[in-house]
Amino acid sequence: MSNLLRGDRRPKGLWAHLLPMIPFALAIIVYLWVAHVRHTASALENEGVSREKVTPTATQLVEGIKTVAVKKDVKTDKVLLWFDTWASVKRFVIAYAFIFLPILVGLHMGVFPYLESALKGFVTFLGMVPPLALTAIIIVVLGVEETPKIVLVMVGVFPTVALSTYLFAKDVPNELIESALSRGASQFEIVYRIVLPVIWPKVLDSIRLSFMAGIQCLLAGEFMIASQGLGYRIYLMKRTIQMDMIIPYVLWMTLLIFIADRLVSLWISKKYGWAQR
Amino acid sequence: MSIEIRDVSVRYSVNGKPHKTVINRVSLNIRQGDFVSLVGPSGCGKTTLLRMIFGSQFPTEGEVRFNGRPVEEINRDRGIVFQKYSVMPNCTVEHSIALGLELDGGNLTQRILHTPHFRRVRRSARSEARELIAKIGLKPEDGDKYPHELSGGMCQRVAIAQALITRPKVLLMDEPFGALDAGVRKGMQQMLLKCWQDFGTTIIFVTHDMEEAVYLGNRVVGLSQLWETPSGEKGTGAVIVSDRAIPGGKVKPYSFKYEPEFSAILAQIQHDVLEPEDPLTPDRFIHDHPDSIKSLA
Numbered sequence: 381m382s383n384l385l386r387g388d389r390r391p392k393g394l395w396a397h398l399l400p401m402i403p404f405a406l407a408i409i410v411y412l413w414v415a416h417v418r419h420t421a422s423a424l425e426n427e428g429v430s431r432e433k434v435t436p437t438a439t440q441l442v443e444g445i446k447t448v449a450v451k452k453d454v455k456t457d458k459v460l461l462w463f464d465t466w467a468s469v470k471r472f473v474i475a476y477a478f479i480f481l482p483i484l485v486g487l488h489m490g491v492f493p494y495l496e497s498a499l500k501g502f503v504t505f506l507g508m509v510p511p512l513a514l515t516a517i518i519i520v521v522l523g524v525e526e527t528p529k530i531v532l533v534m535v536g537v538f539p540t541v542a543l544s545t546y547l548f549a550k551d552v553p554n555e556l557i558e559s560a561l562s563r564g565a566s567q568f569e570i571v572y573r574i575v576l577p578v579i580w581p582k583v584l585d586s587i588r589l590s591f592m593a594g595i596q597c598l599l600a601g602e603f604m605i606a607s608q609g610l611g612y613r614i615y616l617m618k619r620t621i622q623m624d625m626i627i628p629y630v631l632w633m634t635l636l637i638f639i640a641d642r643l644v645s646l647w648i649s650k651k652y653g654w655a656q657r
Numbered sequence: 658m659s660i661e662i663r664d665v666s667v668r669y670s671v672n673g674k675p676h677k678t679v680i681n682r683v684s685l686n687i688r689q690g691d692f693v694s695l696v697g698p699s700g701c702g703k704t705t706l707l708r709m710i711f712g713s714q715f716p717t718e719g720e721v722r723f724n725g726r727p728v729e730e731i732n733r734d735r736g737i738v739f740q741k742y743s744v745m746p747n748c749t750v751e752h753s754i755a756l757g758l759e760l761d762g763g764n765l766t767q768r769i770l771h772t773p774h775f776r777r778v779r780r781s782a783r784s785e786a787r788e789l790i791a792k793i794g795l796k797p798e799d800g801d802k803y804p805h806e807l808s809g810g811m812c813q814r815v816a817i818a819q820a821l822i823t824r825p826k827v828l829l830m831d832e833p834f835g836a837l838d839a840g841v842r843k844g845m846q847q848m849l850l851k852c853w854q855d856f857g858t859t860i861i862f863v864t865h866d867m868e869e870a871v872y873l874g875n876r877v878v879g880l881s882q883l884w885e886t887p888s889g890e891k892g893t894g895a896v897i898v899s900d901r902a903i904p905g906g907k908v909k910p911y912s913f914k915y916e917p918e919f920s921a922i923l924a925q926i927q928h929d930v931l932e933p934e935d936p937l938t939p940d941r942f943i944h945d946h947p948d949s950i951k952s953l954a
Contacts, residue, residue: 555743562732563736563756563819563820563822566760569760578746
């Protein structure tokens with residue numbers, strides 16, 4: 381048998397593109413096969429008409445996508461998918477618009493020992509609180525409007541971003557800071573012209589990694605209480621087992637996360653090539 | 658420019674237990690324009706001594722004075738080159754070198770508003786940086802490169818240039834060539850001597866490489882904890898066991914390394930500083946430099 385460990389034995393050309401697709405293809409085939417089996421069984425039991433709802437067929441899925449993404453909903457007179465996407469994205473973006481707060485906190489903690497000493501324990505504590513455990517408190521305190529959902533995202537994301545920014549800032553070699561001081565940098569310049577630019581690509585990366593936590597919190601908030609939004613809709617459709625619509629919603633969210641993740645990755649690699657070592 | 662180190666001791670207390678003395682009542686004067694090599698066995702506190710002159714560490718006892726004033730903080734008077742991490746990873750070579758002048762280029766509002774003053778400062782900083790790039794032996798096109806695209810030697814050249822651009826009164830160097838291989842070192846040494854000549858800066862150069870120390874410096878200060886009291890007890894903490902003026906002119910040609918005089922001094926200093934088998938007693942310390950101070954006599 382040939383040695384598969386060797387570094388130069390990598391899939392080339394067509395294989396390099398084909399191999400990653402195989403698991404996806406397999407998953408789809410398995411799903412369609414299971415769906416087919418279940419529908420056949422259901423049809424046998426129910427005089428030739430399948431009542432299977434858990435695993436919609438490809439045709440049913442296409443119909444489902446049309447219902448949520450093209451046709452207007454009778455009750456609300458809105459195209460649900462876009463309506464919900466807009467609602468969720470808005471909450472998410474508003475929450476992330478304040479991401480500068482934890483970045484500034486972490487940055488200063490990493491540079492100034494007094495702030496580090498004062499805040500490290502508290503921020504670590506905040507980071508340990510499971511954000512979803514706070515849903516009840518947040519809704520009780522902040523009501524049922526948009527604010528609690530936005531705050532929940534912040535609660536889930538900000539402590540982690542603050543802590544990782546702090547660690548990055550602390551990791552900046554002392555040599556860089558001392559060398560800049562010896563060239564006349566002020567404390568202000570040390571923070572904003574030396575430390576921040578050096579850690580910025582890493583901070584962006586930690587923001588990127590925080591997207592998943594942020595989305596979990598947003599969904600949890602929307603599950604709890606909302607009148608629109610991707611999480612709310614899934615929660616609603618669960619009651620009537622509308623799998624033909626739930627599955628497109630889930631795939632759509634995955635795609636949104638993927639795009640957001642890629643955009644930030646692209647931003648880092650295009651603008652901060654020096655950070656890729 | 659003058660640096661006066663007076664009876665400086667550095668002690669650490671470990672877990673509240675009796676102090677460990679690293680540096681024991683060291684006194685030293687350094688005058689304008691000298692190239693002082695600071696050598697010693699590892700752990701003798703040569704970096705600590707350098708950092709006390711720099712202003713990032715402070716003596717437990719005694720005083721370090723710069724131009725008559727006690728050193729209290731890091732400032733533009735004293736430039737520094739470390740063994741690594743001196744260069745900003747996010748700046749191009751030209752930007753890194755110019756930074757020292759740009760940091761002086763007006764306050765934040767001027768920077769944000771891009772005032773003519775700010776633009777003028779930046780323009781002249783960048784053009785001065787380009788001149789320096791040539792001086793340190795880089796090609797003009799290297800100015801647009803980032804540190805990760807440079808070799809270790811080139812990075813250290815940039816580190817030297819970025820420190821020199823603000824014309825510090827003294828350049829402190831902590832094992833600047835320690836991570837470079839012998840071939841690269843040779844070129845770096847030549848370049849450093851040329852910069853020393855051109856800028857007229859005082860240089861304090863910490864190294865564990867004796868040959869490098871004797872070749873570069875016109876004064877070699879040997880700090881060592883390997884010494885004995887006259888009664889034969891092991892000395893506590895490092896003292897200056899050797900403080901020598903190096904002949905051979907200010908900027909020595911490379912061939913100086915092959916002169917018998919060079920070998921003799923090198924062997925002597927190596928023995929005095931590094932030899933644990935035959936520790937010196939204070940009466941055998943050689944302090945033949947005119948500025949040297951015998952503190953333990």
